[in-house]
Amino acid sequence: MKKLPSRVYYIFLFGFLYIPIFVLIANSFNASKSRNVWTGFTFDWYVKLFNDADIMSALANTIIIALIASTVATVLGTAAAIGIFNMKNTARTVIMNATYLPIINPEIVTGVSLMLLFVFLKINLGFLTLILSHITFCLPYVILCVLPKLRQMDIHLYEAAMDLGCNRRQAFRKVVIPEITTGIITGFLMSLTYSIDDFVISYFTSGPTSQTLPITIFSMTRRKVSPKLNALSAIIFVIVLAVLLVMNVREIKASKKNKNRR
């Protein structure tokens, strides 16, 4: 009997999180344009989605910007993490505090301040400004993912490699990089997620030539949201669900294997 309240609680919580998503997906099969009237089942919106040049180009922009921004952020951030790791204590504290600044800064303030900067520098708002601002808000996350891995690393390994005849570069590549790879990848994935989903900062730093998906969705929510977008979110949902499931099943399998070995 002890289980009943907790079960109700789980159902409530997951219901709360998933009912809106269920609504989105259900409406993507609704033949009616209106989101409150059900007139029949259809796949039309999925077909129309792929023929919609605006949504498709926004999707392409989103992915391209996310890939470029998170790659640059990962490279810069990893280098920065290594640099910060090797700094003296005071310098490290100061820089880490500054690194937290963009994370705790309200997004809207980051957005308007970047907009003021780009206008001040007379850079036309567009692709470039979006990439620059996405790199800016992704960088701290990369650092925060990589730095703990550096701390966990046994520094003696690096020294041992040097003793065994590696030069600095080799020791770095063969010892340090493998140790922090998981951190780098996590940082990259986080950047990718944040970049794809970002609306507020993009809203202030995008121009007419660079509409990303969240911006396009925003301008649609101010008029009539096309069920095509429901179809798109259903597709994204299925893809993400699949990726996460594959990831988890693998991990669970791997951890079981490890246990058996022990």
Add this chain to the structure above:
Amino acid sequence: MNRRSRYSAFPYLLWMSVFIIVPLILILVFAFTTTVKFDNTGNRLTNDQAAELIADWEASGKAGDFPVKEKFYFTFDNIIQVGNYSSTLINSVILASIATVICLFLGYPFAYMVSRMRVSRQKIMIMFIMLPMWMNFLLRTYAWMTLLEKNGWINRFLELFGIGPFEMINTQGAVVLGMIYNFLPYMILPLYSVMTKIDDHTIEAAYDLGANRVKALTKVILPLSMPGIASGITMVFVPAVSTFIISKLLGGGTNMLIGDLIELQFLGNTYNPHLGSAISLVLLVFVLLCISVTNQLDSDKTEGVLL
């Protein structure tokens, strides 16, 4: 790894000073200045005089330089004017606080229960918490509109039982709901990651030493999970207090939040970047103060519980 590799942080430092520090300085400059128009000989102009000059210049076939120059003048006006919008800031703080508290009460038991599960089940539960975050938040909020409207799904459903209809959309409650919905995962994730580190044995020891369930919670689990609570509160409160779109979609624009006010000054109906910067500055200072308060929860175990 040696002292020399610290130089690899320099590109980052340069980047951050250009894209974080300089923009914040610009906000500061805009907040304390106003734009004043001058003609080419240095006389101060009113807006209408400037318009006349431009009209003359256009009529003359654009002879010579553009006749109006703009300069920034130092002023406290903007900051003082922010005071007029106190109620908006207070409204945002109240709504965001309510949302944060509800998130905490909603998320805390969940994070605890999940952290006591088998590792494989933990992973799956957390995955299902994170999954909605991958969907675009505007679309998810929009889906709530579909649910809450007068002719929405919830009212239709209740109608089957002869209840309602209820006014749910365009209320403050709907805005809070939107905040909770969007930011709940940000509460659960830090709580969970702290709680997995609490050893089962610690809790068992508390029971062995005669603690009842309430005591075990207040004396052991709660203090140990304080860092998670602190970062959870920060991660929910900051975006909630500065959100500018949830109130538009779910609140009908009748109850503006501070984020909407900033947006209004920059890209909205009343263009005034100086006032917008001043509001941003106040918001930033306020958020930093709030964070410094919640940070006290983090490493201090006894006093922190009181807050």
Add this chain to the structure above:
Amino acid sequence: MKKNRIFALLSAVLFVLLSFTGCGQSYVPAEWEIPYSDSVDWKKFADAGITLNVYNWGEYIAIADGEEESFDTIAEFEALTGISVNYTNFSSNEEMYAKLKSGGTSYDIIIPSDYMISRMINEGMLQQLNFDNIPNFQNIQEDLKNPGYDSTGSYSVPYMWGTVGIIYNKTKVDEPAEKIASWDILWNEKYAGNILMFSNSRDAFAIALMKLGYSFNTTDEKEIREAFDALKEQKPLVQAYVMDEIYDKMGGGEAAVAPYYAGDAIVMMRDNPDLEFVVPKEGTNRFVDAMCIPVGAANKEAAELFINFMCEDLVGLKNCEYIGYATPNVNVMNLLDDEIKNNPIIYPDKEVLDNSDYFVALPAEITLLIDNLWTELMSSANGVDIWLLPILVGVAIVVSALLIFIRTKKKARNNY
């Protein structure tokens, strides 16, 4: 190295998704009943690789909505001229002004309303057009060739015109006709929570001023403050402040009554037969939206080609049919179905037009006043003490300082 695989998987998914984005169908123009004028060299910029940034109101152009044989203005232009177009929307004149004024973007064509055009001319934000490149300008009706808002007639080419009125849901509003045909209905407490209102300052203030019997072009501060009080009084009754969201809310039967533009009302009435439109007896605002080229436009000549294209008979006709506004183009007018031509909502009779007026650009001080009052209205600042904010910030500072103090003291104590 499990994460490596996930990483590879995710990147693969993204690339597949990216490749999908390329497969959007290209638009195939149908054979339309009216040919494009052949006196214009449409292909002039075909090989120049030009992109035009067009900034227009939302729902203000004919687009292909997936139906067969639907006319897509932008795609037609791209197919005809070889110029590509970035088409983006704004939801009010003021928003468009803010976006332009804040800089960082360069648009080639904007379509603001009359008073905003005057204001932008006054501030030197618009370029004079070269009418040699816009031969279709001759088709514009005479009285709009030299309109009041653009007295030299050299900055703008009218796109559409219309009136503001009240759109209401027959099933939800139960009043005698003459009571509905008054701005007072928007203040009627019977419809509390069922009223929508303009979310742009100029239109909202104009309605309040008309209700009070003042001119909406007033420069009298007292009258404007009275209008502000009226709007404040109305606020508790208002369900939501909207622009194009009105389609959703009126179309879905979420609200009972709202002021909006006649053309959009026509489109909404097509989708929801319960809706009706009426022009209030106190008079109304008549507006013209016109195409302009802002200073800083990168491709002025191509932009003029676009403007000329928009004035083509076929394009004007298709847009008119689609968006439901009234055309200033004489040729298009002649081509329209009688049903549309004689629709009193789109083309009101002389009596209504005589009782209406255009907005004019207000002096900068008055605009500033309205802006400030509007922000105050939206921010629900109901007489809150100006000191509340500093007190709040002060309290936060004190609490924070206190906590830090306690903590350091405790640390010190622990050290002993």
